[in-house]
Amino acid sequence: MAEIIANRRFAELQRIFASGKASHAYLFLGPLNRENEEGIRRLAQTLLCAAEAEKPCGHCRACRLMEQGSHPDFRVVVPEEGKIKLEEVRQICYDALLNPYLSAGKVYFFQKFEALTEVAANAFLKTLEEPPPAVYFLALAEDERGVLPTIRSRMQRVQLGGVGPEGGSPLASGADLPVSDLGALLRWAEQLSSTDRNQVDLYLQGLQAHFRTALLAAADAGKDTQALIRVNAALQQARAYTAANLNLRLLLEDLFLTIYEELGAGPRH
Structure with a gap:
């Protein structure tokens, strides 16, 4: 399931990147x-x-060089001895100021971004805050807690497969949602709201599919479906509000509160 979610998110970002609307750091x-x-x-x-x-067209010189692993404007940053150190980050910051060799921009891909040392992260901060035109930073981290908050706050965060409300196991579908734990739901709302708005909509779309399936199953079994109907309506409204650029954290908190009241707080009296 985590692989399916990652593929969906890459597909959504693919459309955004191809349209020229990519942010400078992910x-x-x-x-x-x-x-x-x-x-x-x-x-x-x-x-x-x-x-x-x-x-990508796959035919231009830039695409061919990318497929060969030799594009001069694409650089992969790999930890040395388990760390991404100050000297390498300084070189990246300097290189980012230079004109690209072939393409219209430059891309830096950091593997294991949590390996960035604190002193290197602080040196990287100014470039991240004020990036040169058409320079993009793509970073992959298994544990965001290893990335300084000042760095995280200046990047679009993309969950590949989801992260659970407690920051642990993957939360890939509605089946994993702790509907009876309001505290966990609100913490998940806070964490989810800090990701890219398009990723939030993809997550809500997955929840919608899960609860729609649950609704159909309940109806087939002759069970009361009113709570699931209200949850599905709340999800539809939350997706509309997400597209309307309303405050993500507030709308997610309201959504998860509705799910808790309808499905996790016990029968109504």
């Missing part, structure tokens, strides 16, 4: 595996592709 939260690395590299290829439409 923090992907998930394991360093083949699927996640390939997804991030494809996003980088989209940013560097020279085609006017249908990016």
